[in-house]
Amino acid sequence: MTTDIDAVRAYLTGLQARIVSALAALDGKAFGEDAWSRDETGALRGRGAGAILEEGNIFERGGVNLSDVQGDRLPPTASAARPELAGRGFEAMGVSLVMHPRNPYCPTVHMNVRCFATTPDANGARHWWFGGGMDLTPYYGFEDDARHFHATCKNALDTIDVTLYPTFKAWCDRYFFLKHRNEPRGIGGVFFDDLADGGFDRCFAITRAVGDAFLAAYTPIIARRHALAYAARERDFQLYRRGRYVEFNLVFDRGTLFGLQSGGRTESILMSMPPLVRWRYNWQPEPGTPEAALYTDFLRPRDWV
Amino acid sequence: MTTDIDAVRAYLTGLQARIVSALAALDGKAFGEDAWSRDETGALRGRGAGAILEEGNIFERGGVNLSDVQGDRLPPTASAARPELAGRGFEAMGVSLVMHPRNPYCPTVHMNVRCFATTPDANGARHWWFGGGMDLTPYYGFEDDARHFHATCKNALDTIDVTLYPTFKAWCDRYFFLKHRNEPRGIGGVFFDDLADGGFDRCFAITRAVGDAFLAAYTPIIARRHALAYAARERDFQLYRRGRYVEFNLVFDRGTLFGLQSGGRTESILMSMPPLVRWRYNWQPEPGTPEAALYTDFLRPRDWV
Numbered sequence: 178m179t180t181d182i183d184a185v186r187a188y189l190t191g192l193q194a195r196i197v198s199a200l201a202a203l204d205g206k207a208f209g210e211d212a213w214s215r216d217e218t219g220a221l222r223g224r225g226a227g228a229i230l231e232e233g234n235i236f237e238r239g240g241v242n243l244s245d246v247q248g249d250r251l252p253p254t255a256s257a258a259r260p261e262l263a264g265r266g267f268e269a270m271g272v273s274l275v276m277h278p279r280n281p282y283c284p285t286v287h288m289n290v291r292c293f294a295t296t297p298d299a300n301g302a303r304h305w306w307f308g309g310g311m312d313l314t315p316y317y318g319f320e321d322d323a324r325h326f327h328a329t330c331k332n333a334l335d336t337i338d339v340t341l342y343p344t345f346k347a348w349c350d351r352y353f354f355l356k357h358r359n360e361p362r363g364i365g366g367v368f369f370d371d372l373a374d375g376g377f378d379r380c381f382a383i384t385r386a387v388g389d390a391f392l393a394a395y396t397p398i399i400a401r402r403h404a405l406a407y408a409a410r411e412r413d414f415q416l417y418r419r420g421r422y423v424e425f426n427l428v429f430d431r432g433t434l435f436g437l438q439s440g441g442r443t444e445s446i447l448m449s450m451p452p453l454v455r456w457r458y459n460w461q462p463e464p465g466t467p468e469a470a471l472y473t474d475f476l477r478p479r480d481w482v
Numbered sequence: 483m484t485t486d487i488d489a490v491r492a493y494l495t496g497l498q499a500r501i502v503s504a505l506a507a508l509d510g511k512a513f514g515e516d517a518w519s520r521d522e523t524g525a526l527r528g529r530g531a532g533a534i535l536e537e538g539n540i541f542e543r544g545g546v547n548l549s550d551v552q553g554d555r556l557p558p559t560a561s562a563a564r565p566e567l568a569g570r571g572f573e574a575m576g577v578s579l580v581m582h583p584r585n586p587y588c589p590t591v592h593m594n595v596r597c598f599a600t601t602p603d604a605n606g607a608r609h610w611w612f613g614g615g616m617d618l619t620p621y622y623g624f625e626d627d628a629r630h631f632h633a634t635c636k637n638a639l640d641t642i643d644v645t646l647y648p649t650f651k652a653w654c655d656r657y658f659f660l661k662h663r664n665e666p667r668g669i670g671g672v673f674f675d676d677l678a679d680g681g682f683d684r685c686f687a688i689t690r691a692v693g694d695a696f697l698a699a700y701t702p703i704i705a706r707r708h709a710l711a712y713a714a715r716e717r718d719f720q721l722y723r724r725g726r727y728v729e730f731n732l733v734f735d736r737g738t739l740f741g742l743q744s745g746g747r748t749e750s751i752l753m754s755m756p757p758l759v760r761w762r763y764n765w766q767p768e769p770g771t772p773e774a775a776l777y778t779d780f781l782r783p784r785d786w787v
Contacts, residue, residue: 211764238761357748424752448763453759454758454759454761458545458749459516
């Protein structure tokens with residue numbers, strides 16, 4: 178077993194390229210590229226490559242970010258689970274994506290795979306862990322879509338260990354939950370963090386299984402929903418529900434808070450924000466409507482496979 | 483000197499009524515009223531009276547909330563400055579308002595006055611403190627408006643102590659600052675918290691000075707700007723800038739975090755969210771435009787009076 182951080186870096190670089198290429202082909206509009214690097218003392222150093230799509234044919238806004246950063250001190254969000262490492266130097270790399278389609282029948286998706294490693298100590302030893310997952314946030318639910326998304330995640334993880342999907346699925350349901358709304362963010366998917374059990378090679382393989390499954394999990398859903406006709410009512414509900422996405426990411430999301438706390442690049446972190454969002458006071462859907470069905474049938478933990 | 487919490491309650495009740503009446507007259511549309519109360523063990527108990535305006539003639543969304551709550555344990559945001567009180571029972575009451583006008587030439591405004599008090603101990607002693615302030619967030623800046631707003635705050639506070647305005651003005655500039663953007667939220671105003679120096683009567687008087695000054699500080703600005711013609715460009719910039727308001731309130735605002743942490747009423751707390759908001763990747767105004775002038779001339783601490 179090795180701790181081959183360079184192999185992780187190479188995998189993530191390739192993963193971003195594959196995903197951007199496939200989503201651009203699906204949309205018909207190329208992503209804009211925005212590479213950045215910085216080397217400031219006292220802050221996060223490193224580089225990133227953002228691929229951003231705005232006002233596409235299918236995607237109203239989205240991005241697939243690759244980041245590869247180093248810091249002198251692990252921030253509190255990263256060392257919370259392992260206080261003995263507080264203040265250690267680290268590197269962190271990951272691919273993170275959020276895609277917000279324009280059509281309200283198309284779900285928003287989030288996927289992230291990442292690796293943390295502390296800088297080697299005097300003996301050359303380093304701590305490392307992986308994290309990642311993907312989750313789906315529909316505005317109008319389709320059971321077929323939810324089953325397909327979850328089944329793709331399950332099949333990918335089952336090739337390594339059949340206990341992974343149930344564990345990561347439940348973890349996702351717990352993580353993507355808006356406490357102040359008593360409401361899940363969407364229909365979930367898989368989520369894992371602080372993964373180090375079983376050695377580097379196994380954890381890296383699990384992370385790859387999730388990253389590699391993303392396109393198969395999401396793009397068929399977009400292909401079959403993006404041309405569905407919709408009207409102002411559906412658009413309005415989508416904008417309203419996007420407010421929940423904002424609330425989750427800014428109030429609860431560990432990655433967002435890590436980025437903002439550690440002096441990360443704000444525009445890259447907030448790439449996850451939806452393009453257009455509405456808030457309305459104390460709004461509730463009428464019982465029996467498709468909007469009410471989202472709450473009753475989809476925004477609750479369910480066994481989808 | 484007394485600790486007359488009932489007098490604070492009466493003042494706040496009257497203040498809400500006066501403000502709602504004046505803003506409704508200005509807008510021409512009545513606020514909706516939404517009283518609530520709850521009595522749950524383990525959570526926040528109490529009652530509130532929300533006055534909400536949506537899709538008004540001038541105000542696209544806004545609210546003036548009165549809340550009067552009790553809890554068994556001070557939440558961390560409230561006891562941070564006085565750890566010896568951590569876990570004590572408390573009551574908290576306040577009036578909090580945010581108004582988002584539709585016209586991009588009209589600034590968004592926030593005002594809050596509040597009082598915290600711990601429940602009396604075995605000797606009948608209780609700790610109390612006041613907080614409050616108001617601040618203005620223009621989309622297109624007008625120096626006259628900024629001077630008027632600040633001068634009104636200054637004049638109100640000068641009647642009590644001429645050192646208050648400079649202190650509270652600087653505090654406001656520090657507090658309403660988006661660290662991740664390195665950018666103030668707006669042109670500031672006044673802000674104070676944990677105010678207990680000089681006795682209850684004096685602190686209550688300072689708090690009243692701020693609350694009583696609100697209408698004179700804000701409504702003349704709306705009266706002279708609400709009919710200015712604007713086009714899609716100005717509207718678009720307004721929606722983009724409203725994103726900063728969301729970011730501040732969900733990531734930094736102590737009142738919002740206190741509310742969400744302590745199990746407060748989500749719809750009342752998030753009344754502050756703008757009605758419609760846009761995010762756009764890495765956008766910057768063209769130099770020399772009115773949009774650029776907001777950043778260069780208004781979004782920096784200035785002595786306005």
